[in-house]
Amino acid sequence: MNKKIGLKSLLILIINKMRQRKTKQAELIKNEMKNFSNFFDAQTLHKEIIKKDTTIGIATIYRFLKDFQNEGKLHSYLCNRRAIYSTNKENHCHFTCKICKKTKHLDIKKVDFLKSGIVEEVCHFQIDLTGICQDCLKK
Numbered sequence: 001m002n003k004k005i006g007l008k009s010l011l012i013l014i015i016n017k018m019r020q021r022k023t024k025q026a027e028l029i030k031n032e033m034k035n036f037s038n039f040f041d042a043q044t045l046h047k048e049i050i051k052k053d054t055t056i057g058i059a060t061i062y063r064f065l066k067d068f069q070n071e072g073k074l075h076s077y078l079c080n081r082r083a084i085y086s087t088n089k090e091n092h093c094h095f096t097c098k099i100c101k102k103t104k105h106l107d108i109k110k111v112d113f114l115k116s117g118i119v120e121e122v123c124h125f126q127i128d129l130t131g132i133c134q135d136c137l138k139k
Ligand SMILES: [Zn+2]
Pocket: 074, 075, 076, 123, 124
């Protein structure tokens, strides 16, 4: 037997196995993400994933989250200096009161109007509004 070919086919076998594993991991993570109807963070997702596959580490989760974002299947936002993700929410909106400094989330249903006049292709919106909250207005 030719040793070179033997080694080469072994390598192909290993690469195929790695690819299969990556596809399986991607499927598992994708399915798990579907269970979050709202925003989630990487740690929460990881906690759910390891119930099904203990070999998947947090670094792998981050790598896939990045891949999914590049594919446009996932949106990422910054919330309290934490990265959060969503498969279906295309905006994340904060209102921060300049008097009491409290921040709350606003649920904006339609942000499509914001796209008018923008020539770039928009993926999602992160909106930070500042003003005076209802409590402070009453004072
Ligand atoms: Zn996006």
